[in-house]
Amino acid sequence: MIKSIKTWILVGFASLLLVACGQGGGGAGSKKSKTLDNTKKAGFVKCGVSQGLPGFSNADEAGNWTGIDVDVCRAVAAAVLGDADKVKYTPLSAKERFTALTSGEIDVLARNTTWTLSRDADIGLTFVGVNFYDGQGFMVRKASGINSVNDFRDGISACTNTGTTTELNMRDFFNSKNIKYEPIAFEKADEVVQAYDAGRCDTYTTDKSGLAAQRTKLSNPDEHKVLPETISKEPLGPVVRQGDSVWEDIVRWSLNTMIEAEEYGVNSSNASSLKDSDNPAIKRLVGAEGELGAAFGLDNDWSLRIIEQVGNYGESYKKHIADTGILPNRGPNELWTKGGILYVPPAR
Amino acid sequence: MNFKNLKFNLSNKNKDLIPQILTVVFLILIVIYFTINAQSNMGNRGISFGFGFLSQESSFDITFSLIDYDGSHTYARAFLVGLLNTILVSAIGIFFATILGVTIGIARLSQNYLVAKSAEWYVEIFRNIPLILQIFFWYFAALRALPLTVDSINFYDISFLNVKGWYVPKFVWTNFSIFIYSIIFAFILIYFLAKYAQKQRDKFGKQIPTLYISILLIIGLPFLTFLIGGVSLTFEIPELTQLSKTVYVYRGGVSIIPELISLALALSMYTATFIAENVRAGILGVSKGQKEAAASIGLTKGQILKLVVMPQALRIIIPPTTNQYLNLTKNSSLAAAIAYPDIVLVFAGTALMQTGRAIEIISITMLTYLSLSLSISVFMNWYNKKMAIKEK
Numbered sequence: 147m148i149k150s151i152k153t154w155i156l157v158g159f160a161s162l163l164l165v166a167c168g169q170g171g172g173g174a175g176s177k178k179s180k181t182l183d184n185t186k187k188a189g190f191v192k193c194g195v196s197q198g199l200p201g202f203s204n205a206d207e208a209g210n211w212t213g214i215d216v217d218v219c220r221a222v223a224a225a226v227l228g229d230a231d232k233v234k235y236t237p238l239s240a241k242e243r244f245t246a247l248t249s250g251e252i253d254v255l256a257r258n259t260t261w262t263l264s265r266d267a268d269i270g271l272t273f274v275g276v277n278f279y280d281g282q283g284f285m286v287r288k289a290s291g292i293n294s295v296n297d298f299r300d301g302i303s304a305c306t307n308t309g310t311t312t313e314l315n316m317r318d319f320f321n322s323k324n325i326k327y328e329p330i331a332f333e334k335a336d337e338v339v340q341a342y343d344a345g346r347c348d349t350y351t352t353d354k355s356g357l358a359a360q361r362t363k364l365s366n367p368d369e370h371k372v373l374p375e376t377i378s379k380e381p382l383g384p385v386v387r388q389g390d391s392v393w394e395d396i397v398r399w400s401l402n403t404m405i406e407a408e409e410y411g412v413n414s415s416n417a418s419s420l421k422d423s424d425n426p427a428i429k430r431l432v433g434a435e436g437e438l439g440a441a442f443g444l445d446n447d448w449s450l451r452i453i454e455q456v457g458n459y460g461e462s463y464k465k466h467i468a469d470t471g472i473l474p475n476r477g478p479n480e481l482w483t484k485g486g487i488l489y490v491p492p493a494r
Numbered sequence: 495m496n497f498k499n500l501k502f503n504l505s506n507k508n509k510d511l512i513p514q515i516l517t518v519v520f521l522i523l524i525v526i527y528f529t530i531n532a533q534s535n536m537g538n539r540g541i542s543f544g545f546g547f548l549s550q551e552s553s554f555d556i557t558f559s560l561i562d563y564d565g566s567h568t569y570a571r572a573f574l575v576g577l578l579n580t581i582l583v584s585a586i587g588i589f590f591a592t593i594l595g596v597t598i599g600i601a602r603l604s605q606n607y608l609v610a611k612s613a614e615w616y617v618e619i620f621r622n623i624p625l626i627l628q629i630f631f632w633y634f635a636a637l638r639a640l641p642l643t644v645d646s647i648n649f650y651d652i653s654f655l656n657v658k659g660w661y662v663p664k665f666v667w668t669n670f671s672i673f674i675y676s677i678i679f680a681f682i683l684i685y686f687l688a689k690y691a692q693k694q695r696d697k698f699g700k701q702i703p704t705l706y707i708s709i710l711l712i713i714g715l716p717f718l719t720f721l722i723g724g725v726s727l728t729f730e731i732p733e734l735t736q737l738s739k740t741v742y743v744y745r746g747g748v749s750i751i752p753e754l755i756s757l758a759l760a761l762s763m764y765t766a767t768f769i770a771e772n773v774r775a776g777i778l779g780v781s782k783g784q785k786e787a788a789a790s791i792g793l794t795k796g797q798i799l800k801l802v803v804m805p806q807a808l809r810i811i812i813p814p815t816t817n818q819y820l821n822l823t824k825n826s827s828l829a830a831a832i833a834y835p836d837i838v839l840v841f842a843g844t845a846l847m848q849t850g851r852a853i854e855i856i857s858i859t860m861l862t863y864l865s866l867s868l869s870i871s872v873f874m875n876w877y878n879k880k881m882a883i884k885e886k
Contacts, residue, residue: 240847241843241846241847244847244850244852245852248541264848264850265850268541268542268849268850269541269850270536270541270850287740289739289740290738290739290740290741291738291739291740291741292738292739292741297738298737299737299738300737300745301735301737301743301745302737302741302743303658303743305833308830308833308839308843308844308847309843309844309846309847309848310847313554313555313844314553314554314565314848316555317553317554317555317565318553321565327555328557328658329554329555329556329557330557330753330833331557331833331835331839331843331844332831332832332833333830333831333833333839333843334831337831337832337833340634340637341637341833344634344637344638344657345637345642345657345658346637346657346658346752348737348741389538
């Protein structure tokens, strides 16, 4: 008798304890940002990047990450911690990226990720903006005689990455053209490149910027070309977890600041000298007017630090994408004032 | 209520039972805790939980499928495609690993120095290189070494090997079911023949050449169906088609993709080394006296191996070989690295990415591997029991 009572007390106690733990786990975002507090406490921004995509996020031999996605992480670090170098990069495969973010392993995902409805709405993520407008294309061998997607015939084999929107677009495309194709999907980009290089597939399909970047890894880059057609919209942008709206705003406006700075001609070398500019928009950007940072719990120089330490969007693009020969032409990634579609809400 | 009686029960039976019940309750509580925790965390992050996605359209295609599939089918069907592909490569791997393993194992015991040493080198090399490297080696080496489609290696104009795969003729049957029935019928006949032969041997000591009659039956009966059963077979031979100036492809026939070939090759060559060692241990484990005793009662060399050595050796070989079969099946999940569409690549890869249902998909995948392994285990345990010494 005594023993069984003891058992029940134990069981009851244990379940109480467990329920208490279970409830303590989460904590929805209120006015205070848990992610911001944790980041300040840790002293670095936890940022998820690709496993190596030149121009977007790529590490050199010394382990220094560069690229326009990396610059988003750096901008957040400059705004929040005052030092753009205080970032901890986590290279992630396409498959791992969202789980890493929702589980809290990283706080910002800047990994050439396409903004889609289902990703935004369904799996606990929030996209904060677009830092590169891309579209899916095809690469083929020049000798193949294929000059346009209209030259594809039944039986063509196409290599791509698994776990990306590419796989879905590819199916939509070939279905609409009524072409039977052989899809070969690899987990890592390097393996796709190797297989395509060896002739396993006739065409390699991914985002056009990716094609341009991966082409440099082929044994004879000059023997390959990217077809002119673009078969999909791929707005790539940084992602944060759902439920921390303050952190979401910080990341969104760090990116917007870079684009707005380019629009107003503020760059890393002239930013501090523009504190007494006549233009109030510029003055707000460099922290000489208004109290914009206070809305996120940051000081007033947060945007000045981004521009000084990371540069504006144009500088970032030139350094990582244009000067490296990946895509010298900015195309849609030009400011709206210059014929592109980069247009951000005003920082005021 | 008799208090004395209860006390008696406690001291004997329940004493052992209570700690066990406590352990089970504790385990259940841990599971409940993790479930609640996951649920509340997912709730906080706006992630829903459920298996409804399985009936949604998958909208991605798969290179290689044993059943009819394209992107308009459901995620559940994509799961089935992946599962069948996993079973296929595991079955092929187990088949060849066993043959190769037994051969190498026996070769290691050979009196011939060259044969024994080659077998030893094989074992030492292939079991000491990580499997993933071997898979990459066979895949990328094969891709680099094989010719382009237009310069395929030609086997008598019916089969072609190139970088895109191995193209073999497709069997086109008429009245295929009659053919299958004839084979089943042949097996039934063989079963009764074996029973009859055993009776004859036990009763009259008469030896009936069962083996030859069986071979005759298994070949003869299906062959007869061609002559009088209306069964016929034609071959669809793959045909080279030009898609563009330099792009060619074979149409028709059956294409065995290089991913499957290299994965099966790597898995069987790797696992064969362990099976070879099991076989060697099994044969060495049968004491010399057994063979000498068998020889002394006048059995031939073949009979000694079949009736005395192998039955005893198998008892030693089977349990560790079961482990190897399980390992091979689980190792087949490395397929994802070379784009072979197994369950990990298709379901725990693409489907997971498209739906974002990590917890649901990973648990389904884990359960699937568990069931696969348990099935192999159950079968091998049955076989082991059958081979075990029956004490009389």
